[in-house]
Amino acid sequence: MKKKVIKFGGTSVGSIERIMHAAKIIQEESNKGNKLIVVVSAMAGKTSELISMSKQISNKFVKRELDVLLSTGEQVSCALISGALNELGIKAQSFMNWQIPILTDGDHNNSRIINMNTTKINDYITNGGVAIVPGYQGISKLGEVTTIGRGGSDATAVAIAKIFDTDSCEIYTDVDGVYSTDPNKIPVAKKIDKISYEEMLELSSLGAKVMQSSAVQTAMIYEIPLQVRSTFTDRPGTKIFSKNNLDYTKAVTGVAYSKDEAKITLQDVEDKPGIAAEIFEPLGKNQINIDMVIQNVSSDGKTTDITFTVKRDDLDKSLNILKKNKQIRYKNLSFKSNVSKISIVGAGMVTTPGITYKMFRALAEEKINILAISTSEIKISVIIEEKFTVEAAKKLHSIFNLD
Ligand code: ADP
Ligand code: ASP
Ligand code: MG
Numbered sequence: 001m002k003k004k005v006i007k008f009g010g011t012s013v014g015s016i017e018r019i020m021h022a023a024k025i026i027q028e029e030s031n032k033g034n035k036l037i038v039v040v041s042a043m044a045g046k047t048s049e050l051i052s053m054s055k056q057i058s059n060k061f062v063k064r065e066l067d068v069l070l071s072t073g074e075q076v077s078c079a080l081i082s083g084a085l086n087e088l089g090i091k092a093q094s095f096m097n098w099q100i101p102i103l104t105d106g107d108h109n110n111s112r113i114i115n116m117n118t119t120k121i122n123d124y125i126t127n128g129g130v131a132i133v134p135g136y137q138g139i140s141k142l143g144e145v146t147t148i149g150r151g152g153s154d155a156t157a158v159a160i161a162k163i164f165d166t167d168s169c170e171i172y173t174d175v176d177g178v179y180s181t182d183p184n185k186i187p188v189a190k191k192i193d194k195i196s197y198e199e200m201l202e203l204s205s206l207g208a209k210v211m212q213s214s215a216v217q218t219a220m221i222y223e224i225p226l227q228v229r230s231t232f233t234d235r236p237g238t239k240i241f242s243k244n245n246l247d248y249t250k251a252v253t254g255v256a257y258s259k260d261e262a263k264i265t266l267q268d269v270e271d272k273p274g275i276a277a278e279i280f281e282p283l284g285k286n287q288i289n290i291d292m293v294i295q296n297v298s299s300d301g302k303t304t305d306i307t308f309t310v311k312r313d314d315l316d317k318s319l320n321i322l323k324k325n326k327q328i329r330y331k332n333l334s335f336k337s338n339v340s341k342i343s344i345v346g347a348g349m350v351t352t353p354g355i356t357y358k359m360f361r362a363l364a365e366e367k368i369n370i371l372a373i374s375t376s377e378i379k380i381s382v383i384i385e386e387k388f389t390v391e392a393a394k395k396l397h398s399i400f401n402l403d
Helices: 016-031 044-057 062-070 071-089 119-126 152-161 196-207 214-220 275-285 312-325 345-349 356-367 386-399
Strands: 003-008 034-040 092-094 104-105 110-117 129-132 137-140 145-147 166-174 195-198 226-230 238-241 254-270 293-295 303-311 331-345 372-376 379-387
Touching: 003 016, 003 152, 016 034, 034 071, 034 119, 034 152, 044 062, 044 071, 062 071, 062 145, 062 372, 071 092, 071 129, 110 152, 119 129, 119 386, 129 152, 137 226, 152 166, 152 214, 195 196, 196 214, 196 238, 196 254, 196 331, 254 275, 254 312, 254 386, 275 303, 275 312, 303 312, 331 386, 356 379, 356 386, 379 386
Parallel strands: 003 034, 003 166, 034 129, 092 129, 104 137, 166 226, 195 238
Antiparallel strands: 104 110, 137 145, 226 238, 254 303, 254 331, 293 303, 331 379, 372 379
């Protein structure tokens, strides 16, 4: 008998038929005698639909009410899954975020789970019930409903695994594991049987939305092994666990990309100490994440060019802040909104020379211009024009022998 967290993503509960199917998986697990806490996402597309409804009212829809609105998607799937299980003769009950409660900290729309009360749910599952919990949400210390960022049901599942000290954390989704790149866009992608937290964290933060990056980060910190598997097939999934268990024979494990990037360039900025801080401080204080930064060598010793990237959604806000910033002087402010970031990730990169030039050469062969570069020990990312994204991903996938 095991204590398990099982999480079903949006597609897995995307219709009544799929809800019945997910309920049968839960039934099988419950019949094995396992104690189950089930985390569910909103039905596929629901959260986006709710966001677009709020936008029809206002682009600045009050964040508190947006959280109240967005948290409803998961409430619907909780009730439907519980109802489906009851129909199958399984004892099951939904627990809303405030009933548990799931405590969060931080801003509306972007909170994080800090704790949960375990008493009610532990009692319920010890007495043979299946607890159904909504992903993606909680309540703050002030009792306000909060959401924890898109894709956040993964983070709820990992937080439950940690706080309830479960034996496993299984993420059921619409693909049968983590692939070398998005299998829905590049069908030659290969399934990865095992992957380290570090590599998975890079892949998720660089665009592989199969796992949410903050969920992977929590799993890594607390060494919670994860399993990603399909709701629709019985094939074994992908195990995500600590690096010690892996071999480094492959330099590159996967290719990830994200299309929602934008690039900003400040030309002829005064080259003096403190100027970068003057540029980036107001952006940071306005919750804008800066990704890549390139500062050119100053040719005249007086001015330089600074290029950096932000999420495309933050572009307008960033430009406004820069234009209003009286502390900086520059000749020209330019931007490009249709860019994407493409990255190769692999723990084996550290010990394999020549990966960088191979990547750049491959892109050059496709006549794809590199607009910015950033590297870490286990990843290389480049910014390119958005229209070349899939072509570039395919090329890199093939030259690093991942096809
Ligand atoms: P869920 O609703 O179950 O949380 P998501 O849509 O968030 O599912 O994540 C699953 C999707 O992630 C897949 O359908 C796939 O298109 C996409 N994806 C992107 N990169 C990868 C990858 N490297 N491996 C597997 N899936 C990936
Ligand atoms: N429903 C939320 C979203 O679409 C959370 C999740 O699915 O993980 O972002
Ligand atoms: Mg997801």
